[in-house]
Amino acid sequence: xxxxxxxxxxxxxxxxxxxxxxxxxxxxxxxxxxxxxxxxxxxxxxxxxxxxxxxxxxxxxxxxxxxxxxxxxxxxxxxxxxxxxxxxxxxxxxxxxxxxxxxxxxxxxxxxxxxxxxxxxxxxxxxxxxxxxxxxxxxxxxxxxxxxxxxxxxxxxxxxxxxxxxxxxxxxxxxxxxxxxxxxxxxxxxxxxxxxxxxxxxxxxxxxxxxxxxxxxxxxxxxxxxxxxxxxxxxxxxxxxxxxxxxxxxxxxxxxxxxxxxxxxxxxxxxxxxxxxxxxxxxxxxxxxxxxxxxxxxxxxxxxxxxxxxxxxxxxxxxxxxxxxxxxxxxxxxxxxxxxxxxxxxxxxxxxxxxxxxxxxxxxxxxxxxxxxxxxxxxxxxxxxxxxxxxxxxxxxxxxx
Numbered sequence: 116x117x118x119x120x121x122x123x124x125x126x127x128x129x130x131x132x133x134x135x136x137x138x139x140x141x142x143x144x145x146x147x148x149x150x151x152x153x154x155x156x157x158x159x160x161x162x163x164x165x166x167x168x169x170x171x172x173x174x175x176x177x178x179x180x181x182x183x184x185x186x187x188x189x190x191x192x193x194x195x196x197x198x199x200x201x202x203x204x205x206x207x208x209x210x211x212x213x214x215x216x217x218x219x220x221x222x223x224x225x226x227x228x229x230x231x232x233x234x235x236x237x238x239x240x241x242x243x244x245x246x247x248x249x250x251x252x253x254x255x256x257x258x259x260x261x262x263x264x265x266x267x268x269x270x271x272x273x274x275x276x277x278x279x280x281x282x283x284x285x286x287x288x289x290x291x292x293x294x295x296x297x298x299x300x301x302x303x304x305x306x307x308x309x310x311x312x313x314x315x316x317x318x319x320x321x322x323x324x325x326x327x328x329x330x331x332x333x334x335x336x337x338x339x340x341x342x343x344x345x346x347x348x349x350x351x352x353x354x355x356x357x358x359x360x361x362x363x364x365x366x367x368x369x370x371x372x373x374x375x376x377x378x379x380x381x382x383x384x385x386x387x388x389x390x391x392x393x394x395x396x397x398x399x400x401x402x403x404x405x406x407x408x409x410x411x412x413x414x415x416x417x418x419x420x421x422x423x424x425x426x427x428x429x430x431x432x433x434x435x436x437x438x439x440x441x442x443x444x445x446x447x448x449x450x451x452x453x454x455x456x457x458x459x460x461x462x463x464x465x466x467x468x469x470x471x472x473x474x475x476x477x478x479x480x481x482x483x484x485x486x487x488x489x490x491x492x493x494x495x496x497x498x499x500x501x502x503x504x505x506x507x508x509x510x511x512x513x514x515x516x
Contacts, residue, residue: 122186127158127165132200132245133177135289135306135362137516140169140178150192154298157195160186171229174287174306174362175241199300230509232369232470236313238283240364245304248291248357251275253350254322261416267329268383268419269348270310273356274322280361282323283313284368284390285472285512288360292346304359305343308474308514310386312394326386326419366472366512368394374404375469377460379449379483381411384475385419387514391472392432399431406432407463409456411449411479413440433459449479450486460487461494464501470510477515 129140129149134156141149141156148162149169169178180201184190190202231238243249255272282288289304296302311324329348330341350356368376368391376395378388388408395406412418415438424434437452438444453460463469464487473483491498505511 124160124184124186124189125165126160126182126184126189127163128180128182128190128195128201129156129158130177130180130201131155131198131303133175133241135175135177135304135359137174137306139172139174143169143172152196154296154300154303155196155198157192159192160189171365174364175360229365229506229512231365231367232371232374232509234369234371234374235367235509236283236370238286238361238364238367239281240286240362241360242280243359245291245359248359249275249278249280251278251280251356251358253352253354253356255316255324256348256350256352259326259419264414264416265331266382266413266417267331267348268417269327269329270419271325271327271347271350272311272316272322273325273358274320275358276321278321280321280323280358281313282309282361284309284394285366285387286361286363288323288325288358288362290343290347291357291359292343293357296342302342305341306362308383308386308390309361310389312390312397314397318397324389326383326389328383365509366514369470371468372398372404373468375463375466376404376406377463377469377471378407379409379453379471379473379475379479381449381475381479383419384479384514385410387474388472389420392427396427396431404468405463407459408432408434409437409449409452410434411437411439411452411475414438448482450482453483453486454489457490457493460490461496464491464496465494470512471505472512472514474514475516480513480515 136156141151145166145168146162146164148159150157182202182204251273253271254274257270258267259270260266260268287306287308289306291304292302294302307325307327309323310326315322316324327344327347330344332338366387376391380388392406410418415421418436427434435452435456437447437449439446439448488498491501502511
């Protein structure tokens with residue numbers, strides 16, 4: 116039997132230059148082989164089984180990197196956590212061994228992959244990188260939540276001038292904050308969903324919009340100032356930012372004007388929904404697809420775009436708002452509202468033209484999925500089968516953080 120020095124491993128690694136630290140890979144990995152510290156995401160070669168479940172969901176492709184090494188000299192987690200870039204790709208001497216037996220098994224698309232809608236335009240990705248970012252200028256920065264509320268959310272418009280930056284609804288970009296971290300290394304990029312349609316925040320202009328909430332505490336409620344969010348929210352008109360991307364090739368809008376969009380979101384998860392809604396509004400004279408939006412926030416004052424949403428015609432979009440912190444009222448979440456409107460939701464789910472989009476805080480995910488299962492059970496729909504069918508047809512998309 117060959118010893119460990121002669122056994123060959125095709126080691127799975129994450130490129131720290133491209134990675135935008137969105138945590139998608141760690142959440143996706145079924146065997147918990149992926150972890151991270153304050154700087155890098157890494158893969159434990161002793162746990163990774165090469166199932167490839169993390170490949171498709173990664174918005175940048177940083178997860179799809181491999182190095183052929185002997186098992187005795189596999190890169191450790193301690194090694195990977197120190198990297199600013201991947202080590203050179205070198206092919207060790209394989210002797211008489213066959214490489215294929217050490218390669219990961221082929222990707223089971225039906226099980227792991229998310230696919231774009233059949234009619235969606237083809238997305239361009241990774242045009243600009245950390246080493247070669249695009250430079251955009253702030254052409255607008257507006258607070259879209261009430262000034263007397265803690266939830267400080269901004270609508271920020273980036274203008275790219277003559278620099279091409281093609282995007283589609285549902286894609287995201289990375290912002291590189293200036294300065295360095297506590298270790299003296301440049302800050303890594305932070306990811307933000309695009310809140311404007313493909314032809315610009317202003318039609319015909321080479322710009323795009325973001326919905327950014329100023330981060331002032333971490334998930335445990337401890338005070339912390341988000342590096343990128345505070346940088347962006349404080350920028351004045353005329354300031355420049357470094358941008359990478361665009362990212363994402365599946366969470367896209369169908370171009371079929373007869374398609375129905377069932378959109379469920381909370382907070383800044385409204386960004387891609389705003390982009391899709393505005394795209395459809397600009398094409399409103401064509402097609403007969405329905406738009407239905409379930410949007411949740413603590414209060415109306417903390418709901419981004421509350422004013423503009425209130426003025427959209429009901430014949431164009433059906434908007435259902437859920438508020439969880441209204442005085443003297445029980446907490447009400449989007450999943451509760453979906454169940455209340457179960458007849459309407461079930462009718463949409465029955466249609467092969469319906470596309471389902473879910474975006475917002477990670478905490479909403481289980482509640483929304485449970486609501487969909489309850490709604491289907493109430494209306495004699497088989498949710499597991501429907502979910503699998505919609506996913507394989509590119510009609511269901513989930514993006515939580």
